[in-house]
Amino acid sequence: xxxxxxxxxxxxxxxxxxxxxxxxxxxxxxxxxxxxxxxxxxxxxxxxxxxxxxxxxxxxxxxxxxxxxxxxxxxxxxxxxxxxxxxxxxxxxxxxxxxxxxxxxxxxxxxxxxxxxxxxxxxxxxxxxxxxxxxxxxxxxxxxxxxxxxxxxxxxxxxxxxxxxxxxxxxxxxxxxxxxxxxxxxxxxxxxxxxxxxxxxxxxxxxxxxxxxxxxxxxxxxxxxxxxxxxxxxxxxxxxxxxxxxxxxxxxxxxxxx
Amino acid sequence: xxxxxxxxxxxxxxxxxxxxxxxxxxxxxxxxxxxxxxxxxxxxxxxxxxxxxxxxxxxxxxxxxxxxxxxxxxxxxxxxxxxxxxxxxxxxxxxxxxxxxxxxxxxxxxxxxxxxxxxxxxxxxxxxxxxxxxxxxxxxxxxxxxxxxxxxxxxxxxxxxxxxxxxxxxxxxxxxxxxxxxxxxxxxxxxxxxxxxxxxxxxxxxxxxxxxxxxxxxxxxxxxxxxxxxxxxxxxxxxxxxxxxxxxxxxxxxxxxxxxxxxxxxxxxxxxxxxxxxxxxxxxxxxxxxxxxxxxxxxxxxxxxxxxxxxxxxxxxxxxx
Numbered sequence: 264x265x266x267x268x269x270x271x272x273x274x275x276x277x278x279x280x281x282x283x284x285x286x287x288x289x290x291x292x293x294x295x296x297x298x299x300x301x302x303x304x305x306x307x308x309x310x311x312x313x314x315x316x317x318x319x320x321x322x323x324x325x326x327x328x329x330x331x332x333x334x335x336x337x338x339x340x341x342x343x344x345x346x347x348x349x350x351x352x353x354x355x356x357x358x359x360x361x362x363x364x365x366x367x368x369x370x371x372x373x374x375x376x377x378x379x380x381x382x383x384x385x386x387x388x389x390x391x392x393x394x395x396x397x398x399x400x401x402x403x404x405x406x407x408x409x410x411x412x413x414x415x416x417x418x419x420x421x422x423x424x425x426x427x428x429x430x431x432x433x434x435x436x437x438x439x440x441x442x443x444x445x446x447x448x449x450x451x452x453x454x455x456x457x458x459x460x461x462x463x464x465x466x467x468x469x470x471x472x473x474x475x476x477x478x479x480x481x482x483x484x485x486x487x488x489x490x491x492x493x494x495x496x497x498x499x500x501x502x503x504x505x506x507x508x509x510x511x512x513x514x515x516x517x518x519x520x521x
Numbered sequence: 522x523x524x525x526x527x528x529x530x531x532x533x534x535x536x537x538x539x540x541x542x543x544x545x546x547x548x549x550x551x552x553x554x555x556x557x558x559x560x561x562x563x564x565x566x567x568x569x570x571x572x573x574x575x576x577x578x579x580x581x582x583x584x585x586x587x588x589x590x591x592x593x594x595x596x597x598x599x600x601x602x603x604x605x606x607x608x609x610x611x612x613x614x615x616x617x618x619x620x621x622x623x624x625x626x627x628x629x630x631x632x633x634x635x636x637x638x639x640x641x642x643x644x645x646x647x648x649x650x651x652x653x654x655x656x657x658x659x660x661x662x663x664x665x666x667x668x669x670x671x672x673x674x675x676x677x678x679x680x681x682x683x684x685x686x687x688x689x690x691x692x693x694x695x696x697x698x699x700x701x702x703x704x705x706x707x708x709x710x711x712x713x714x715x716x717x718x719x720x721x722x723x724x725x726x727x728x729x730x731x732x733x734x735x736x737x738x739x740x741x742x743x744x745x746x747x748x749x750x751x752x753x754x755x756x757x758x759x760x761x762x763x764x765x766x767x768x769x770x771x772x773x774x775x776x777x778x779x780x781x782x783x784x785x786x787x788x789x790x791x792x793x794x795x796x797x798x799x800x801x802x803x804x805x806x807x808x809x810x811x812x813x814x815x816x817x818x819x820x821x822x823x824x825x826x827x828x829x830x831x832x833x834x835x836x837x838x839x840x841x842x
Binding site: 287289390395409422424433435445450458481485486489496498502503505509 | 533592629654655671681758804808828
């Protein structure tokens with residue numbers, strides 16, 4: 264079983280974001296980057312499938328981006344990936360989902376992956392598009408927003424989210440691209456011995472030009488922080504004063520304290 | 522190419538989803554700019570009854586057994602056929618798990634540009650979308666020739682997309698829908714809980730900031746003192762610290778309490794869209810840039826672990842005294 268896991272490295276979402284000088288992406292300076300949370304579930308599910316198959320699977324962890332993304336690839340390898348692929352691209356921020364998906368498709372096309380996992384969305388751009396576009400480009404079955412995954416031979420039975428708490432069970436055959444929702448599993452922490460083993464694993468690097476031939480389809484003209492006009496009235500004071508103010512608000516707005 | 526705006530109506534088991542009306546409202550705004558018509562696209566089987574209150578110039582209805590339940594394969598093929606034939610200026614989908622799927626597949630299928638997470642259109646026709654969990658807005662011209670859009674709720678009211686006047690419905694033959702790769706086997710209903718948070722007037726909501734399962738008791742104590750009910754955002758429920766019936770958000774319930782007290786919740790779009798019906802939102806969070814402060818009426822930039830126990834004590838005092 265050949266498995267590809269596509270991951271992204273994103274900033275810590277608690278960061279204070281600023282728009283960069285070009286005005287079309289966030290300023291990446293002073294941000295701490297980590298593996299996209301949704302992708303942790305994707306790596307974990309791939310490793311679980313390998314375990315289920317008694318090790319008879321080969322897992323490639325792929326990420327596109329500048330040198331910093333190698334750290335996320337190594338984490339994926341420490342979680343159980345067999346090999347890393349770094350598609351080197353210093354202009355990641357300017358790529359639209361169409362370009363990213365077609366880059367991955369160009370890499371994956373000749374390699375006959377049985378199963379491709381990725382996160383349901385990235386925490387920064389949040390397009391949710393890359394997995395579904397990739398599936399369509401490769402002609403693979405596609406199931407998104409998965410919260411349950413079972414493989415039996417070459418048939419997958421998966422649980423996907425629909426809307427308003429309703430879920431559905433879907434069934435499809437490999438090859439397939441699936442996108443993972445939070446809660447699909449419990450991603451493992453890499454252990455120290457597994458972190459040490461990463462050094463013995465293969466880490467390939469390719470310039471993005473090897474795979475990227477598509478122009479972007481969408482253009483963002485400018486980015487800005489949301490307007491502050493609708494912002495909350497921020498209460499001031501020490502903890503006791505804050506509690507008093509909250510109590511007054513609760514009294515005014517509800518009947519419970521009257 | 523024409524200047525019409527297509528809206529892919531989302532419905533689940535006999536009910537039109539609110540996002541469909543929101544899209545129709547957005548489509549009218551956009552159509553004023555392009556000078557085209559608003560056409561609602563209704564895919565399914567036996568769905569004529571759903572067309573009645575759609576605010577559209579025309580409803581294009583495609584009926585086929587393969588469209589009875591949602592699978593992206595069948596929906597992509599059906600929408601692709603209509604898009605190629607009519608070449609509308611834009612096709613709107615809900616930014617829902619279903620809409621995102623179909624829009625992405627269609628984008629690849631036809632090589633058309635797709636802009637996700639659009640919140641509204643400016644009067645000049647530019648899109649305004651959001652990234653980084655709502656912390657940054659992105660703006661641009663509607664891409665050509667046909668722009669695929671996924672729309673998030675919040676920019677328009679569902680009522681703006683409803684009409685008392687039933688629209689004209691035109692039946693369109695379905696394209697060949699064979700070779701489908703994914704089948705839908707079964708729906709799973711939402712878990713029924715001990716309380717229905719959608720009906721509760723006072724909700725104490727906890728998010729990632731609560732950090733551990735043991736700390737949930739801080740919210741429990743406050744809720745008990747106030748006579749409110751505890752609910753949560755996704756990370757807390759994913760950890761199993763509270764049951765799914767207490768999940769507020771896109772994948773859980775939409776709520777409309779008198780007071781929504783958000784403790785350690787950042788207010789990512791998936792959560793924010795489900796609490797906008799609240800009368801008053803009060804937020805406690807250490808991150809001053811958290812998007813929750815954009816929708817809250819009152820906020821304190823304080824550590825919840827300092828503030829919540831003191832608040833609970835004061836509530837008890839106020840009630841006991």
